[in-house]
Amino acid sequence: GENVEQHPSTLSVQEGDSAVIKCTYSDSASNYFPWYKQELGKRPQLIIDIRSNVGEKKDQRIAVTLNKTAKHFSLHITETQPEDSAVYFCAASPPDGNNRLAFGKGNQVVVIP
Amino acid sequence: EAQVTQNPRYLITVTGKKLTVTCSQNMNHEYMSWYRQDPGLGLRQIYYSMNVEVTDKGDVPEGYKVSRKEKRNFPLILESPSPNQTSLYFCASSLRQGVSYEQYFGPGTRLTVT
Numbered sequence: 001g002e003n004v005e006q007h008p009s010t011l012s013v014q015e016g017d018s019a020v021i022k023c024t025y026s027d028s029a030s031n032y033f034p035w036y037k038q039e040l041g042k043r044p045q046l047i048i049d050i051r052s053n054v055g056e057k058k059d060q061r062i063a064v065t066l067n068k069t070a071k072h073f074s075l076h077i078t079e080t081q082p083e084d085s086a087v088y089f090c091a092a093s094p095p096d097g098n099n100r101l102a103f104g105k106g107n108q109v110v111v112i113p
Numbered sequence: 114e115a116q117v118t119q120n121p122r123y124l125i126t127v128t129g130k131k132l133t134v135t136c137s138q139n140m141n142h143e144y145m146s147w148y149r150q151d152p153g154l155g156l157r158q159i160y161y162s163m164n165v166e167v168t169d170k171g172d173v174p175e176g177y178k179v180s181r182k183e184k185r186n187f188p189l190i191l192e193s194p195s196p197n198q199t200s201l202y203f204c205a206s207s208l209r210q211g212v213s214y215e216q217y218f219g220p221g222t223r224l225t226v227t
Contacts, residue, residue, distance in 0.1 A: 032214050043203060043218040044156070089156060093214055098163065099144045099207060101216065105155035
C-alpha cells in the first residue's frame with residue numbers, strides 16, 4: 001500500500017520567516033495530496049490540497065508544490081504567525097476507488113514570536 | 114451546522130469491558146472512516162465504509178469492529194479492549210468517491226484502557 005513519510009518531524013521558525021515541510025510517497029499512481037492542520041487539542045482540518053495534474057497551488061500564505069517524478073510534495077508557509085503553530089499531516093490517495101488517505105506521521109511546527 | 118460528532122469524548126475503562134464509540138454526520142456523506150492517533154505514529158486508519166452495509170479494514174483493524182446500518186452513523190466497537198488500544202480516536206466522513214476527498218473529522222474520543 002501507499003507509504004507516506006514526512007520530514008522534518010519538528011520545525012521551529014521565527015515569526016515572519018517561511019516554513020517548508022516535505023513529504024514523500026511511494027505509490028506513483030497516487031493522484032491526490034492534501035495537507036491537514038491539527039492545532040493542539042483539536043481535530044485535523046484540511047488546509048490545502050493538490051491533484052496530480054497540477055504542479056503548484058497557492059492559497060494566501062500557504063502553497064503546495066508537487067514533484068511527481070521524484071514522488072514528493074511540499075507545504076510552504078510564508079510570513080509565519082503564532083497561529084501557524086500546529087501539527088501538519090500530509091497524505092496521499094491512490095486511485096483505487098476507495099477514497100482512502102494514507103497519512104504521514106505529522107510535523108510539529110513551532111512559530112517563535 | 115454541518116458536522117461530525119463523536120461520543121463519548123473521554124472514556125476510561127478496564128480491560129475486557131466492551132465499549133462502543135458512536136460517530137454521526139449530518140452532511141449526507143457516503144464515506145466514513147475511523148482513525149487512531151498515537152504519538153509519533155500519526156493517523157492510522159482502522160476501518161472505513163464506502164456506504165451503508167459496505168465496510169472494509171484499514172491499516173490497523175485488529176481488535177475493532179464497525180457497522181454501517183444507516184448512512185449517518187458509523188459506530189466503533191471494541192469487544193474486549195486492551196491497554197494497547199489506549200489512544201485518541203477520530204471519526205471522519207467525506208462526500209463520496211471521486212467527488213471530493215476532503216475528510217471532515219469529528220472532535221475525537223480519548224480512550225484509556227487500564
